Amino acid sequence: xxxxxxxxxxxxxxxxxxTSECGPPRGAVPEKIRExxxxxxxxxxxxxxxxxxxxxxxxxxxxxxxFIRQMGLSPILQMVAxxxxxxxxxxxxxxxxxxxxxxxxxxSGDHPKFGDHPMAANVYDIDSVQMVQMVKQMRDEGTFQGGxxxxxxxxxxxxxxxxxxxxxxxxxxxRLAKKVTAGVDFIQTQCxxxxxxxxxxxxxIRERGLHEKVHILAGITPMKSAGMARYxxxxxxxxxxxxxxxxxxxxxxxxxxxxxxxxxxxESIERLKEVKGLSGFHIMAIEWEEKVPExxxxxxxxxxxxx
Amino acid sequence: MITAERKPMxxxxxxxxxxxxxxxxxxxxxxxxxxxxxRKEVGLLSSALQMAFxxxxxxxQVKELTLERQCDPEYVEELVREIDGVDxxxxxxxxxxxxxIARRFRDKPVFPAVNTSFMGASERQGVWAERCQGCGNCxxxxxxxxxxxxxxxxxxxxxxxxxxxxxxxxxxxxxxxxWHLIWERMKALGMEKSYEQVMPARDWRTSRxxxxxxxxxxxxxx
Numbered sequence: 444x445x446x447x448x449x450x451x452x453x454x455x456x457x458x459x460x461x462t463s464e465c466g467p468p469r470g471a472v473p474e475k476i477r478e479x480x481x482x483x484x485x486x487x488x489x490x491x492x493x494x495x496x497x498x499x500x501x502x503x504x505x506x507x508x509x510f511i512r513q514m515g516l517s518p519i520l521q522m523v524a525x526x527x528x529x530x531x532x533x534x535x536x537x538x539x540x541x542x543x544x545x546x547x548x549x550x551s552g553d554h555p556k557f558g559d560h561p562m563a564a565n566v567y568d569i570d571s572v573q574m575v576q577m578v579k580q581m582r583d584e585g586t587f588q589g590g591x592x593x594x595x596x597x598x599x600x601x602x603x604x605x606x607x608x609x610x611x612x613x614x615x616x617x618r619l620a621k622k623v624t625a626g627v628d629f630i631q632t633q634c635x636x637x638x639x640x641x642x643x644x645x646x647x648i649r650e651r652g653l654h655e656k657v658h659i660l661a662g663i664t665p666m667k668s669a670g671m672a673r674y675x676x677x678x679x680x681x682x683x684x685x686x687x688x689x690x691x692x693x694x695x696x697x698x699x700x701x702x703x704x705x706x707x708x709x710e711s712i713e714r715l716k717e718v719k720g721l722s723g724f725h726i727m728a729i730e731w732e733e734k735v736p737e738x739x740x741x742x743x744x745x746x747x748x749x750x
Numbered sequence: 751m752i753t754a755e756r757k758p759m760x761x762x763x764x765x766x767x768x769x770x771x772x773x774x775x776x777x778x779x780x781x782x783x784x785x786x787x788x789r790k791e792v793g794l795l796s797s798a799l800q801m802a803f804x805x806x807x808x809x810x811q812v813k814e815l816t817l818e819r820q821c822d823p824e825y826v827e828e829l830v831r832e833i834d835g836v837d838x839x840x841x842x843x844x845x846x847x848x849x850x851i852a853r854r855f856r857d858k859p860v861f862p863a864v865n866t867s868f869m870g871a872s873e874r875q876g877v878w879a880e881r882c883q884g885c886g887n888c889x890x891x892x893x894x895x896x897x898x899x900x901x902x903x904x905x906x907x908x909x910x911x912x913x914x915x916x917x918x919x920x921x922x923x924x925x926x927x928x929w930h931l932i933w934e935r936m937k938a939l940g941m942e943k944s945y946e947q948v949m950p951a952r953d954w955r956t957s958r959x960x961x962x963x964x965x966x967x968x969x970x971x972x
Contacts, residue, residue: 524904525904551904551906551911553913553920554904554913554920554921556921556922557920557921565903565904567904567905567906568951568954569952570904570905570906570907570908571906571908572907572908572948573907573908573948573949573950573951576948576951588951605912606912608912609910609911609912609913609914609915610910610914610916610927610930611910611914611917611930611933614909614910614929614933614945617909617945617946618908618909618910621908621909621945624946624948625948633912680912680913680914680915680920681911681912681913681914681915681920
């Protein structure tokens with residue numbers, strides 16, 4: 444084992460891992476984090492805590508991770524390259540690890556243009572691939588990127604994201620391969636709606652044997668309404684929502700669309716369970732965390748292993 | 751070239767309103783090519799300012815002059831003959847030119863008439879686009895001659911982020927995805943294999959991050 448990460452232990456068992464996420468609140472309200480995390484207890488192996496997602500200011504991921512850790516759960520610290528240079532990143536990693544946070548996800552981050560501070564400077568001192576390299580160096584060599592020794596190096600289990608649906612499609616596996624070269628341990632993908640395309644991507648992953656070097660968790664986001672389906676299809680960059688899914692959501696009465704969205708999520712998991720080389724699911728129920736237990740249960744992913 | 755755009759009239763008026771006589775100085779280099787501050791634009795701004803003054807019942811005397819290069823002390827020296835008696839200098843050069851005038855003439859206010867934008871190239875008539883950030887450590891040899899630092903919105907060095915769609919950047923359909931362009935070039939040049947080499951974190955000291963930069967050529971310095 445490289446770390447004490449609960450996610451690493453679950454993946455080591457060879458069974459399917461389940462993660463979910465909490466978006467921190469837009470205010471100094473720790474109880475909201477605790478409420479969201481409590482809903483997920485016993486249903487997921489680890490909880491991603493987003494880092495100012497869509498470039499909108501929220502409570503810091505690290506602070507929210509600490510609250511979740513204090514509840515005896517396993518948070519995954521998300522960190523974006525947009526807001527911090529490598530000094531701040533390494534400092535936050537030491538801080539998070541000191542509080543028992545042992546799993547993280549390295550991301551580029553959404554451009555500030557999409558957020559509530561489009562006027563902010565963006566940092567991008569290093570990119571997500573380079574962040575993976577840096578965290579691995581801190582863990583395995585016990586040194587900062589600048590070369591200095593770390594006293595009690597942070598043993599982080601290192602994750603990164605992959606979007607099988609962005610363009611150019613032919614570059615999606617090579618880009619993941621770079622993250623593997625950089626030393627990533629697990630990958631959580633963008634929300635999967637186009638299952639055929641995802642399966643084609645996974646076939647390319649297997650062709651190169653990458654599934655043996657990194658654990659891949661498929662992203663699942665239940666749609667609340669036909670409106671959300673259309674929004675995801677048309678407005679979210681790099682999202683691939685097939686027309687038949689939009690039509691299926693639109694084909695049921697409004698009050699039943701949420702239930703339909705949950706059923707689609709469960710069906711997607713059922714189908715993707717059969718995909719060779721897939722290590723689990725990352726269920727992102729955006730502002731709908733209370734539905735995660737139902738999805739996990741209906742998809743036959745309970746009970747979560749004791750590790 | 752360095753590109754620039756003329757500032758809004760109201761802002762320029764805000765600077766020169768208290769003046770009666772100004773020296774309006776253009777530059778014959780980059781700002782001429784990008785049609786922001788050459789001889790022609792000097793003439794246009796001069797007329798516009800005089801008309802604006804007349805509207806409010808005042809008179810502005812404008813001496814017009816376009817230097818060969820406003821960022822070069824040798825040419826800025828030509829202003830010595832013109833500068834006496836004016837209340838201020840209004841420069842239509844890039845920020846380098848404005849500062850050269852400020853350095854040479856310590857007791858004379860100098861105002862910028864343009865916003866200096868970026869180092870770029872002409873895409874077609876009337877359109878200029880950013881190409882270089884002057885990072886001081888060129889990677890173009892590794893990226894097929896297309897710069898990810900200047901042209902990727904996140905200056906990513908290891909490939910397109912998840913927001914690249916149909917060759918366009920997530921921030922706008924009007925912005926090309928630099929990594930899409932790089933990848934197409936790499937394919938055309940048979941450089942596909944080199945893509946998977948991880949480009950390590952950069953040393954940004956050669957860029958603006960290392961503080962204001964200076965080039966000293968011992969072989970040329972007097």
